[in-house]
Amino acid sequence: MKTFFSEDHRLHFPQAELSGGEFVTPYERPSRIEYVLARLKERKFGEIVAPGPIDMGPVRTLLDPGFLAFLETAYDEWKAAGQGGEVIAAGMPTRRQRHDRIPRNIDGKVEYYCHASETAITGGTWRAAQSSMASAQAAQREVANGARAAFALCRPPGHHATSDQYGGYCFLNNAAVVAQMFRDQGAGRVAILDVDFHHGNGTQDIFYRRGDVLFASIHGDPLDAYPYFAGFADEMGEGEGEGANINVPFGPGTAYGPWAEALDGVVRRITNWGAEALVVSLGVDAYKDDPISFFKLDSPDFLDCGRRIGRMGLPTVFCMEGGYAIEQVGLNTVNVLEGFEDA
Amino acid sequence: MKTFFSEDHRLHFPQAELSGGEFVTPYERPSRIEYVLARLKERKFGEIVAPGPIDMGPVRTLLDPGFLAFLETAYDEWKAAGQGGEVIAAGMPTRRQRHDRIPRNIDGKVEYYCHASETAITGGTWRAAQSSMASAQAAQREVANGARAAFALCRPPGHHATSDQYGGYCFLNNAAVVAQMFRDQGAGRVAILDVDFHHGNGTQDIFYRRGDVLFASIHGDPLDAYPYFAGFADEMGEGEGEGANINVPFGPGTAYGPWAEALDGVVRRITNWGAEALVVSLGVDAYKDDPISFFKLDSPDFLDCGRRIGRMGLPTVFCMEGGYAIEQVGLNTVNVLEGFEDA
Numbered sequence A, B: 001m002k003t004f005f006s007e008d009h010r011l012h013f014p015q016a017e018l019s020g021g022e023f024v025t026p027y028e029r030p031s032r033i034e035y036v037l038a039r040l041k042e043r044k045f046g047e048i049v050a051p052g053p054i055d056m057g058p059v060r061t062l063l064d065p066g067f068l069a070f071l072e073t074a075y076d077e078w079k080a081a082g083q084g085g086e087v088i089a090a091g092m093p094t095r096r097q098r099h100d101r102i103p104r105n106i107d108g109k110v111e112y113y114c115h116a117s118e119t120a121i122t123g124g125t126w127r128a129a130q131s132s133m134a135s136a137q138a139a140q141r142e143v144a145n146g147a148r149a150a151f152a153l154c155r156p157p158g159h160h161a162t163s164d165q166y167g168g169y170c171f172l173n174n175a176a177v178v179a180q181m182f183r184d185q186g187a188g189r190v191a192i193l194d195v196d197f198h199h200g201n202g203t204q205d206i207f208y209r210r211g212d213v214l215f216a217s218i219h220g221d222p223l224d225a226y227p228y229f230a231g232f233a234d235e236m237g238e239g240e241g242e243g244a245n246i247n248v249p250f251g252p253g254t255a256y257g258p259w260a261e262a263l264d265g266v267v268r269r270i271t272n273w274g275a276e277a278l279v280v281s282l283g284v285d286a287y288k289d290d291p292i293s294f295f296k297l298d299s300p301d302f303l304d305c306g307r308r309i310g311r312m313g314l315p316t317v318f319c320m321e322g323g324y325a326i327e328q329v330g331l332n333t334v335n336v337l338e339g340f341e342d343a
């Protein structure tokens, strides 16, 4: 399969991530992607293609216009207000607070449009997020035009971004827009399978009340892991979306056995549900040595995981999400893709 | 009037406040209090007395037991988990997230019990917060025993703390507990007047559905100022509390003229409502040179403000809240108290 990738991801590299009460170099950093590119080339996996420009149409349809305008101007407004550092939210509207008024002040706007303070916005973030989305859209078009599958090597990732909040290293939800594009082009039902260690709270949120896009995620129990306040098994969708949201949380130390069993269960449900296209939120931070995660998948497990996904036989777009054991991110990511092609 | 004050406030002095995407020395720092003490002594204002121990009874009645247990153990749990810095929340449950599950993980617990990330918890924070509350309680007992008024020189402040969230430099809501103590001792109706520049969102939240404690606040418009997501004029209480919550927000540059007019309006409403005791959340960050605020009150205005409060003729407990133009905090604070006594 082809890989779609833009060098513009380098425009997003914050100096600081708030972690453990300190600023650290962000776990989500450009070098992650180098290892994926190197492994793709080493394995002669397929052509690596730069995407065309972003198509803002489906992005504007799915996401909040105020949020998009904010992302575009936040860094400049922040600097114009005399702030010394990168854009970092010092709070956010929480329980029993107002969620219906958007502050005029840039500090307040940042808080309104953010759901996790570890994630900084820099001068290049908006362009990088757009280029990441452009890769996802190019991969979608590749599959829409008849390819069995395509890989969007997205950075920054997307699955934590909701329609109106960034956080968790994510700004624009690539997988959600890809699913929407399949729908707009006529697919009756589209499934999103999120195998990243972290719950894809942004994607879930975007489709929670919709019956045409199913979201399924296997992830660290939110009682123990970010994003903490979403991803419980009893979140099954609402209204028309009831039954079209599947969460399988696991606790610390979970190995591939139970994980693969959960995957098979999810795959069956997606198949029975009648998905006509599949979007995979491909994070590889379920890996045993990931520095911010607690599952115990080993590199060969990712090959097997790819095979199980491939056996579904669906037109599939892979969107890169997390994975922070940097030197193994390439191996583990390409293993999923190779397993998929082997299926 | 007497001042109640504990040296233990020094136990709380975080190294870091998240501000403008950087760590800065906290605006809310121990030296603020030195200037108040110095001014009290210079003016021979009255006896300065150390409080006895905290009475946890009314604190436990009013505030969430899980929150209190968290504050007591958070720093040790954080350090036991290997975190490098002081306790700083990297997020919090926001819109469309779960607010009904408390994480097991200490990172997640911090996010659950916090509503603003500028505020760090240190090893001495819990003891300092308790000593601050002890001063407030001692001042309340002084007034309950017949004094016209008493001043609790509280640090850390309290008015941003809700029953289950810290933030805005506040951990335990001193003013709220003082109001509750008046109620428990037989006062039918108690009013809390918050003259701090920032909306007292914690106090409002604690009494929002209660008709026996009125909360009134004059503050920076939340569209422009922290806490951003509370303090709008249309927040008037709910249920039994309907009509017992008064917010008067003003925009940048507001001077004493309109501010004093708002104060008179609030004073009339408190009087007509039939308050039998008054708690004043005494912040002096409405001062023209305050570094994090935008009102234009001058030092003599605080004298006048105190007079207007004093003319209400109510038994009154003053609880120290904010004020960050450090060298003027003493002058402005004692001006309010002197104006009160002059009334």
Ligand SMILES: [Zn+2]
Residues within 6 Å of the ligand: A196, A197, A198, A283, A285, A321, A322, A323
């Ligand atoms: Zn992840």
Ligand SMILES: [Zn+2]
Residues within 6 Å of the ligand: B196, B197, B198, B283, B285, B321, B322, B323
């Ligand atoms: Zn204040």
